[in-house]
Amino acid sequence: MKIVDAKVIVCSPGRNFVTLKLTTEDGIHGLGDATLNGRELAVVAYLEEHVIPMLIGRDARRIEDTWQLLYKGAYWRRGPVTMTAVSAVDCALWDIQGKALGVPVYQLLGGRSRDDVMVYGHANGADIDDAVRAAQHYVSLGYKAVRVQSGVPGLKGVYGVGRGTMSYEPAERGKAPELEWSSERYLAFVPELFARVRRELGPDVHLLHDVHHRLTPIEAARLGKELEPHHLFWMEDPTPAELQDGFRLIREHTTTPIAVGEVFNSIHDCEALLRGQLIDYIRTSVVHAGGLSHLRKIAHVAELYHVKTGAHGATDMSPVCLAASLHFDLAIHNFGIQEYMRHSDDTDRVFPHAYSFNAGALYPGDKPGLGVDIDETLAAHHPYERAYLPVARKLDGTVHSW
Ligand code: KDG
Numbered sequence: 001m002k003i004v005d006a007k008v009i010v011c012s013p014g015r016n017f018v019t020l021k022l023t024t025e026d027g028i029h030g031l032g033d034a035t036l037n038g039r040e041l042a043v044v045a046y047l048e049e050h051v052i053p054m055l056i057g058r059d060a061r062r063i064e065d066t067w068q069l070l071y072k073g074a075y076w077r078r079g080p081v082t083m084t085a086v087s088a089v090d091c092a093l094w095d096i097q098g099k100a101l102g103v104p105v106y107q108l109l110g111g112r113s114r115d116d117v118m119v120y121g122h123a124n125g126a127d128i129d130d131a132v133r134a135a136q137h138y139v140s141l142g143y144k145a146v147r148v149q150s151g152v153p154g155l156k157g158v159y160g161v162g163r164g165t166m167s168y169e170p171a172e173r174g175k176a177p178e179l180e181w182s183s184e185r186y187l188a189f190v191p192e193l194f195a196r197v198r199r200e201l202g203p204d205v206h207l208l209h210d211v212h213h214r215l216t217p218i219e220a221a222r223l224g225k226e227l228e229p230h231h232l233f234w235m236e237d238p239t240p241a242e243l244q245d246g247f248r249l250i251r252e253h254t255t256t257p258i259a260v261g262e263v264f265n266s267i268h269d270c271e272a273l274l275r276g277q278l279i280d281y282i283r284t285s286v287v288h289a290g291g292l293s294h295l296r297k298i299a300h301v302a303e304l305y306h307v308k309t310g311a312h313g314a315t316d317m318s319p320v321c322l323a324a325s326l327h328f329d330l331a332i333h334n335f336g337i338q339e340y341m342r343h344s345d346d347t348d349r350v351f352p353h354a355y356s357f358n359a360g361a362l363y364p365g366d367k368p369g370l371g372v373d374i375d376e377t378l379a380a381h382h383p384y385e386r387a388y389l390p391v392a393r394k395l396d397g398t399v400h401s402w
Protein backbone atom coordinates (compact mmCIF):
# COMPACT_ATOMS: atom_id res chain seq x y z
CA MET A 1 0.00 0.00 0.00
CA LYS A 2 2.36 2.68 -1.30
CA ILE A 3 1.93 6.40 -0.64
CA VAL A 4 1.62 8.02 -4.08
CA ASP A 5 0.56 11.55 -3.21
CA ALA A 6 1.01 13.97 -0.34
CA LYS A 7 -0.16 17.53 -0.06
CA VAL A 8 -0.44 20.24 2.53
CA ILE A 9 -3.70 22.21 2.63
CA VAL A 10 -3.63 25.59 4.36
CA CYS A 11 -6.95 27.28 5.02
CA SER A 12 -8.55 29.80 7.34
CA PRO A 13 -12.25 29.13 7.98
CA GLY A 14 -12.34 31.66 10.85
CA ARG A 15 -8.82 30.72 11.95
CA ASN A 16 -5.77 29.12 10.30
CA PHE A 17 -5.39 25.37 9.91
CA VAL A 18 -2.71 23.27 8.23
CA THR A 19 -3.73 19.78 7.10
CA LEU A 20 -1.62 17.00 5.61
CA LYS A 21 -3.37 14.69 3.15
CA LEU A 22 -1.67 11.43 2.15
CA THR A 23 -3.06 9.21 -0.63
CA THR A 24 -2.13 5.60 -1.32
CA GLU A 25 -2.00 3.67 -4.58
CA ASP A 26 -5.37 2.09 -3.64
CA GLY A 27 -6.95 5.53 -3.55
CA ILE A 28 -7.31 5.66 0.24
CA HIS A 29 -6.52 9.01 1.79
CA GLY A 30 -5.61 9.88 5.37
CA LEU A 31 -5.49 13.24 7.16
CA GLY A 32 -3.21 14.68 9.81
CA ASP A 33 -3.51 18.06 11.57
CA ALA A 34 -0.28 20.10 11.25
CA THR A 35 -1.43 23.38 12.82
CA LEU A 36 1.06 25.25 15.02
CA ASN A 37 -0.77 28.38 16.09
CA GLY A 38 1.02 31.57 15.02
CA ARG A 39 3.88 29.66 13.31
CA GLU A 40 1.86 27.70 10.73
CA LEU A 41 4.02 28.23 7.66
CA ALA A 42 7.16 26.90 9.35
CA VAL A 43 5.47 23.48 9.54
CA VAL A 44 4.22 23.80 5.95
CA ALA A 45 7.80 24.36 4.74
CA TYR A 46 9.14 21.53 6.92
CA LEU A 47 6.59 19.13 5.45
CA GLU A 48 6.83 20.25 1.84
CA GLU A 49 10.58 20.71 1.63
CA HIS A 50 11.83 17.89 3.82
CA VAL A 51 9.21 15.30 4.78
CA ILE A 52 6.99 14.74 1.74
CA PRO A 53 9.91 13.80 -0.56
CA MET A 54 10.73 10.99 1.92
CA LEU A 55 7.15 9.68 2.01
CA ILE A 56 6.38 9.09 -1.66
CA GLY A 57 6.73 5.38 -2.45
CA ARG A 58 6.78 4.27 1.22
CA ASP A 59 4.43 1.57 2.54
CA ALA A 60 1.63 3.40 4.41
CA ARG A 61 1.20 0.44 6.77
CA ARG A 62 4.65 0.95 8.35
CA ILE A 63 3.47 3.54 10.89
CA GLU A 64 6.06 3.03 13.64
CA ASP A 65 8.93 2.67 11.16
CA THR A 66 7.93 5.92 9.43
CA TRP A 67 7.75 7.70 12.80
CA GLN A 68 11.25 6.54 13.74
CA LEU A 69 12.59 7.41 10.29
CA LEU A 70 11.29 10.98 10.49
CA TYR A 71 12.39 11.44 14.12
CA LYS A 72 15.80 9.76 14.12
CA GLY A 73 16.47 10.29 10.43
CA ALA A 74 16.40 14.09 10.79
CA TYR A 75 19.28 13.95 13.30
CA TRP A 76 17.88 17.22 14.79
CA ARG A 77 15.34 15.93 17.28
CA ARG A 78 12.21 17.29 18.93
CA GLY A 79 10.98 20.90 18.85
CA PRO A 80 7.45 22.09 18.01
CA VAL A 81 7.93 22.47 14.24
CA THR A 82 9.52 19.05 13.72
CA MET A 83 7.14 17.25 16.05
CA THR A 84 4.02 18.85 14.56
CA ALA A 85 5.14 17.64 11.13
CA VAL A 86 5.87 14.13 12.46
CA SER A 87 2.48 14.13 14.22
CA ALA A 88 0.64 14.98 11.01
CA VAL A 89 2.23 12.11 9.11
CA ASP A 90 1.62 9.66 11.96
CA CYS A 91 -2.03 10.65 12.28
CA ALA A 92 -2.64 10.40 8.53
CA LEU A 93 -1.13 6.89 8.51
CA TRP A 94 -3.40 5.71 11.36
CA ASP A 95 -6.36 7.15 9.42
CA ILE A 96 -5.32 5.23 6.30
CA GLN A 97 -4.79 2.02 8.28
CA GLY A 98 -8.27 2.26 9.80
CA LYS A 99 -9.85 2.87 6.40
CA ALA A 100 -7.87 0.03 4.79
CA LEU A 101 -9.05 -2.41 7.49
CA GLY A 102 -12.57 -0.96 7.65
CA VAL A 103 -12.44 -0.09 11.37
CA PRO A 104 -12.47 3.10 13.45
CA VAL A 105 -9.02 4.00 14.75
CA TYR A 106 -9.96 3.31 18.37
CA GLN A 107 -10.28 -0.39 17.47
CA LEU A 108 -6.65 -0.36 16.30
CA LEU A 109 -5.61 1.20 19.61
CA GLY A 110 -7.03 -1.61 21.73
CA GLY A 111 -10.76 -1.02 21.51
CA ARG A 112 -13.06 0.97 23.79
CA SER A 113 -12.15 1.34 27.46
CA ARG A 114 -15.29 3.44 28.12
CA ASP A 115 -18.59 4.43 26.58
CA ASP A 116 -17.66 7.99 25.64
CA VAL A 117 -15.20 10.78 26.38
CA MET A 118 -15.93 13.33 29.15
CA VAL A 119 -15.07 16.83 27.97
CA TYR A 120 -14.72 20.23 29.60
CA GLY A 121 -16.01 23.45 28.10
CA HIS A 122 -14.67 27.00 28.46
CA ALA A 123 -16.64 29.49 30.54
CA ASN A 124 -15.09 32.92 30.06
CA GLY A 125 -16.33 36.15 31.59
CA ALA A 126 -15.34 39.78 31.66
CA ASP A 127 -15.96 39.66 35.44
CA ILE A 128 -17.22 37.21 38.09
CA ASP A 129 -20.94 37.64 37.29
CA ASP A 130 -20.25 37.07 33.64
CA ALA A 131 -18.06 34.01 34.32
CA VAL A 132 -20.72 32.48 36.60
CA ARG A 133 -23.36 33.00 33.91
CA ALA A 134 -21.14 31.38 31.28
CA ALA A 135 -20.41 28.41 33.57
CA GLN A 136 -24.15 27.96 34.26
CA HIS A 137 -24.77 27.97 30.53
CA TYR A 138 -22.33 25.09 30.02
CA VAL A 139 -23.98 23.12 32.83
CA SER A 140 -27.37 23.70 31.17
CA LEU A 141 -25.92 22.19 27.97
CA GLY A 142 -25.07 19.02 29.89
CA TYR A 143 -21.36 19.62 30.59
CA LYS A 144 -20.06 17.88 33.71
CA ALA A 145 -16.82 19.84 33.68
CA VAL A 146 -16.19 23.53 33.07
CA ARG A 147 -13.00 25.56 32.86
CA VAL A 148 -13.58 29.02 34.33
CA GLN A 149 -11.53 32.13 33.38
CA SER A 150 -12.42 35.72 34.17
CA GLY A 151 -11.16 39.22 33.57
CA VAL A 152 -9.22 40.61 36.54
CA PRO A 153 -10.35 44.02 37.89
CA GLY A 154 -7.98 46.76 36.84
CA LEU A 155 -6.25 44.75 34.08
CA LYS A 156 -6.86 45.43 30.41
CA GLY A 157 -7.41 42.05 28.77
CA VAL A 158 -6.09 38.83 30.29
CA TYR A 159 -5.74 35.29 29.00
CA GLY A 160 -8.99 33.38 28.65
CA VAL A 161 -11.47 36.21 28.33
CA GLY A 162 -13.26 35.59 25.09
CA ARG A 163 -15.34 37.37 22.54
CA GLY A 164 -18.74 35.76 22.91
CA THR A 165 -19.86 33.00 25.25
CA MET A 166 -19.20 29.80 23.31
CA SER A 167 -15.94 30.48 21.53
CA TYR A 168 -12.56 31.80 22.46
CA GLU A 169 -10.01 32.60 19.81
CA PRO A 170 -6.85 34.27 21.07
CA ALA A 171 -4.90 34.58 17.78
CA GLU A 172 -5.41 37.84 15.92
CA ARG A 173 -4.87 38.52 12.27
CA GLY A 174 -2.16 41.01 11.43
CA LYS A 175 -0.46 42.07 14.64
CA ALA A 176 -0.02 40.42 18.07
CA PRO A 177 -2.37 42.02 20.62
CA GLU A 178 -0.72 43.19 23.85
CA LEU A 179 -2.43 42.37 27.15
CA GLU A 180 -1.71 43.58 30.69
CA TRP A 181 -0.54 41.44 33.57
CA SER A 182 -0.18 41.70 37.34
CA SER A 183 0.40 38.50 39.34
CA GLU A 184 -0.55 40.38 42.54
CA ARG A 185 -4.00 41.37 41.24
CA TYR A 186 -4.60 37.94 39.73
CA LEU A 187 -3.65 36.13 42.94
CA ALA A 188 -5.94 38.36 45.00
CA PHE A 189 -8.84 37.75 42.59
CA VAL A 190 -8.93 34.06 41.60
CA PRO A 191 -9.84 32.55 45.02
CA GLU A 192 -12.83 34.96 45.15
CA LEU A 193 -13.85 33.85 41.63
CA PHE A 194 -13.87 30.17 42.56
CA ALA A 195 -15.58 30.69 45.92
CA ARG A 196 -18.46 32.26 44.01
CA VAL A 197 -18.48 29.73 41.13
CA ARG A 198 -18.48 26.76 43.52
CA ARG A 199 -21.26 28.31 45.60
CA GLU A 200 -23.45 28.94 42.54
CA LEU A 201 -22.75 25.68 40.71
CA GLY A 202 -22.78 23.29 43.66
CA PRO A 203 -20.40 20.47 44.58
CA ASP A 204 -20.84 18.12 41.62
CA VAL A 205 -19.53 20.07 38.63
CA HIS A 206 -15.83 19.60 37.89
CA LEU A 207 -14.15 23.01 37.91
CA LEU A 208 -10.89 23.68 36.08
CA HIS A 209 -8.66 26.73 35.77
CA ASP A 210 -5.78 27.60 33.44
CA VAL A 211 -3.00 29.73 34.93
CA HIS A 212 -1.34 29.73 31.50
CA HIS A 213 2.29 29.60 32.69
CA ARG A 214 2.15 33.02 34.40
CA LEU A 215 3.12 32.41 38.03
CA THR A 216 6.37 31.60 39.76
CA PRO A 217 6.37 28.27 41.62
CA ILE A 218 5.84 29.87 45.03
CA GLU A 219 3.01 32.07 43.71
CA ALA A 220 1.39 28.98 42.17
CA ALA A 221 1.79 27.13 45.47
CA ARG A 222 -0.11 29.95 47.19
CA LEU A 223 -2.88 29.85 44.59
CA GLY A 224 -3.21 26.06 44.79
CA LYS A 225 -3.47 26.26 48.58
CA GLU A 226 -6.09 29.01 48.52
CA LEU A 227 -8.17 27.10 45.94
CA GLU A 228 -8.21 23.88 47.99
CA PRO A 229 -11.62 24.57 49.66
CA HIS A 230 -13.22 24.79 46.19
CA HIS A 231 -11.97 21.34 45.08
CA LEU A 232 -10.71 22.04 41.59
CA PHE A 233 -10.43 19.20 39.08
CA TRP A 234 -7.11 20.80 38.11
CA MET A 235 -4.98 23.90 38.10
CA GLU A 236 -3.37 24.01 34.65
CA ASP A 237 0.11 25.24 33.66
CA PRO A 238 0.70 26.88 37.06
CA THR A 239 4.26 27.86 36.14
CA PRO A 240 6.39 27.64 32.97
CA ALA A 241 7.54 24.03 32.71
CA GLU A 242 11.08 24.68 31.52
CA LEU A 243 12.06 24.59 35.20
CA GLN A 244 10.60 21.23 36.14
CA ASP A 245 11.83 21.37 39.73
CA GLY A 246 9.43 24.26 40.21
CA PHE A 247 6.61 21.72 40.20
CA ARG A 248 8.13 20.02 43.26
CA LEU A 249 7.80 23.26 45.17
CA ILE A 250 4.13 23.60 44.18
CA ARG A 251 3.47 19.97 45.04
CA GLU A 252 4.96 20.31 48.50
CA HIS A 253 2.46 23.01 49.38
CA THR A 254 -0.89 22.03 47.90
CA THR A 255 -3.27 19.16 47.18
CA THR A 256 -4.90 21.00 44.25
CA PRO A 257 -4.30 18.65 41.28
CA ILE A 258 -1.85 19.90 38.66
CA ALA A 259 -2.14 19.60 34.86
CA VAL A 260 0.56 20.45 32.36
CA GLY A 261 1.78 19.61 28.86
CA GLU A 262 0.03 21.52 26.08
CA VAL A 263 3.34 22.98 24.87
CA PHE A 264 5.29 19.73 25.32
CA ASN A 265 6.31 17.88 22.21
CA SER A 266 7.86 14.64 23.38
CA ILE A 267 7.95 12.12 26.19
CA HIS A 268 11.24 13.65 27.29
CA ASP A 269 9.39 16.83 28.34
CA CYS A 270 7.10 14.76 30.59
CA GLU A 271 9.35 12.09 31.97
CA ALA A 272 10.81 13.86 35.04
CA LEU A 273 7.40 15.27 36.02
CA LEU A 274 5.82 11.81 35.77
CA ARG A 275 8.61 9.95 37.53
CA GLY A 276 8.67 12.50 40.35
CA GLN A 277 4.87 12.25 40.73
CA LEU A 278 4.76 16.04 40.44
CA ILE A 279 1.63 16.24 38.28
CA ASP A 280 -1.80 14.61 38.04
CA TYR A 281 -2.80 15.18 34.41
CA ILE A 282 -0.64 15.18 31.29
CA ARG A 283 -2.05 17.42 28.54
CA THR A 284 0.08 16.56 25.49
CA SER A 285 -1.86 16.68 22.21
CA VAL A 286 -1.92 14.46 19.12
CA VAL A 287 -0.89 17.38 16.90
CA HIS A 288 2.10 18.68 18.86
CA ALA A 289 3.50 15.62 20.62
CA GLY A 290 4.29 13.15 17.88
CA GLY A 291 0.87 11.84 16.87
CA LEU A 292 -1.01 8.82 18.17
CA SER A 293 2.10 6.62 18.16
CA HIS A 294 4.02 8.85 20.53
CA LEU A 295 1.04 9.86 22.65
CA ARG A 296 0.44 6.21 23.36
CA LYS A 297 3.92 5.92 24.83
CA ILE A 298 3.40 9.01 26.98
CA ALA A 299 0.07 7.68 28.30
CA HIS A 300 1.55 4.29 29.12
CA VAL A 301 4.42 5.81 31.10
CA ALA A 302 1.97 8.17 32.83
CA GLU A 303 -0.17 5.20 33.86
CA LEU A 304 2.70 3.83 35.94
CA TYR A 305 2.61 7.00 38.06
CA HIS A 306 -1.20 7.30 38.43
CA VAL A 307 -1.20 10.27 36.06
CA LYS A 308 -4.21 10.60 33.76
CA THR A 309 -4.50 12.32 30.39
CA GLY A 310 -6.29 15.59 29.70
CA ALA A 311 -5.45 16.40 26.09
CA HIS A 312 -5.23 19.96 24.88
CA GLY A 313 -8.18 20.67 22.60
CA ALA A 314 -8.35 24.41 21.96
CA THR A 315 -9.78 25.70 18.66
CA ASP A 316 -6.30 25.84 17.15
CA MET A 317 -6.38 22.05 17.05
CA SER A 318 -8.39 21.25 13.92
CA PRO A 319 -11.30 18.78 13.82
CA VAL A 320 -8.76 16.26 12.47
CA CYS A 321 -6.82 16.50 15.74
CA LEU A 322 -9.99 16.45 17.83
CA ALA A 323 -11.18 13.28 16.07
CA ALA A 324 -7.79 11.59 16.62
CA SER A 325 -7.84 12.65 20.29
CA LEU A 326 -11.28 11.11 20.77
CA HIS A 327 -10.23 7.72 19.36
CA PHE A 328 -7.23 7.84 21.67
CA ASP A 329 -9.26 8.93 24.71
CA LEU A 330 -11.79 6.18 24.17
CA ALA A 331 -9.12 3.49 23.99
CA ILE A 332 -6.49 4.21 26.63
CA HIS A 333 -6.98 3.09 30.21
CA ASN A 334 -5.76 6.22 32.05
CA PHE A 335 -7.93 8.79 30.29
CA GLY A 336 -8.89 11.74 32.51
CA ILE A 337 -10.73 14.37 30.49
CA GLN A 338 -10.65 15.99 27.05
CA GLU A 339 -10.66 19.73 26.41
CA TYR A 340 -13.40 20.74 23.97
CA MET A 341 -13.70 24.20 22.50
CA ARG A 342 -16.33 24.15 19.83
CA HIS A 343 -15.12 25.07 16.35
CA SER A 344 -16.88 27.71 14.29
CA ASP A 345 -19.59 26.67 11.81
CA ASP A 346 -17.23 27.58 8.95
CA THR A 347 -14.59 25.23 10.36
CA ASP A 348 -17.11 22.42 10.82
CA ARG A 349 -18.23 22.83 7.21
CA VAL A 350 -14.67 22.59 5.87
CA PHE A 351 -13.99 19.53 8.06
CA PRO A 352 -17.11 17.29 8.00
CA HIS A 353 -16.79 14.84 10.90
CA ALA A 354 -18.43 11.85 12.56
CA TYR A 355 -17.84 12.84 16.19
CA SER A 356 -20.81 14.05 18.21
CA PHE A 357 -21.58 15.65 21.58
CA ASN A 358 -24.08 14.32 24.07
CA ALA A 359 -24.54 14.97 27.80
CA GLY A 360 -21.10 16.42 28.46
CA ALA A 361 -19.24 13.83 26.42
CA LEU A 362 -18.00 13.32 22.87
CA TYR A 363 -18.06 10.12 20.85
CA PRO A 364 -15.75 9.69 17.82
CA GLY A 365 -18.28 7.74 15.73
CA ASP A 366 -17.75 4.36 14.09
CA LYS A 367 -16.65 5.29 10.59
CA PRO A 368 -13.46 3.58 9.37
CA GLY A 369 -10.34 5.61 10.16
CA LEU A 370 -10.64 8.89 12.07
CA GLY A 371 -14.09 9.77 10.68
CA VAL A 372 -13.14 13.26 9.55
CA ASP A 373 -12.56 14.69 6.08
CA ILE A 374 -11.63 17.97 4.43
CA ASP A 375 -13.71 19.70 1.75
CA GLU A 376 -10.86 21.09 -0.35
CA THR A 377 -13.10 23.23 -2.58
CA LEU A 378 -14.59 24.95 0.45
CA ALA A 379 -11.16 25.20 2.12
CA ALA A 380 -9.90 27.12 -0.94
CA HIS A 381 -12.50 29.81 -0.23
CA HIS A 382 -10.80 30.54 3.10
CA PRO A 383 -7.20 31.56 2.31
CA TYR A 384 -4.51 31.75 5.00
CA GLU A 385 -4.10 35.04 6.88
CA ARG A 386 -1.06 35.58 9.10
CA ALA A 387 -2.13 35.72 12.76
CA TYR A 388 -0.32 36.04 16.08
CA LEU A 389 -1.05 34.94 19.62
CA PRO A 390 -1.16 37.79 22.17
CA VAL A 391 1.78 38.85 24.29
CA ALA A 392 1.47 40.01 27.89
CA ARG A 393 3.30 42.87 29.61
CA LYS A 394 3.49 43.62 33.31
CA LEU A 395 2.17 47.00 34.42
CA ASP A 396 5.70 48.48 34.11
CA GLY A 397 5.98 47.28 30.49
CA THR A 398 8.11 44.15 31.05
CA VAL A 399 7.27 41.23 28.73
CA HIS A 400 5.67 38.38 30.66
CA SER A 401 4.40 34.88 29.76
CA TRP A 402 1.00 35.29 28.13
O1 KDG B 1 -2.46 28.32 20.77
C1 KDG B 1 -2.49 28.52 22.15
C2 KDG B 1 -3.78 27.99 22.73
O2 KDG B 1 -4.00 26.68 22.29
C3 KDG B 1 -3.77 28.00 24.23
O3 KDG B 1 -3.58 29.31 24.67
C4 KDG B 1 -5.06 27.45 24.77
O4 KDG B 1 -4.11 27.27 26.96
C5 KDG B 1 -4.93 26.91 26.15
C6 KDG B 1 -5.89 25.86 26.53
O5 KDG B 1 -5.72 25.33 27.62
O6 KDG B 1 -6.76 25.55 25.75
Ligand code: MG
Pocket: 210, 212, 236, 237, 262
Ligand atom coordinates in the same frame (compact mmCIF):
# COMPACT_ATOMS: atom_id res chain seq x y z
MG1 MG C 1 -3.95 25.83 28.56
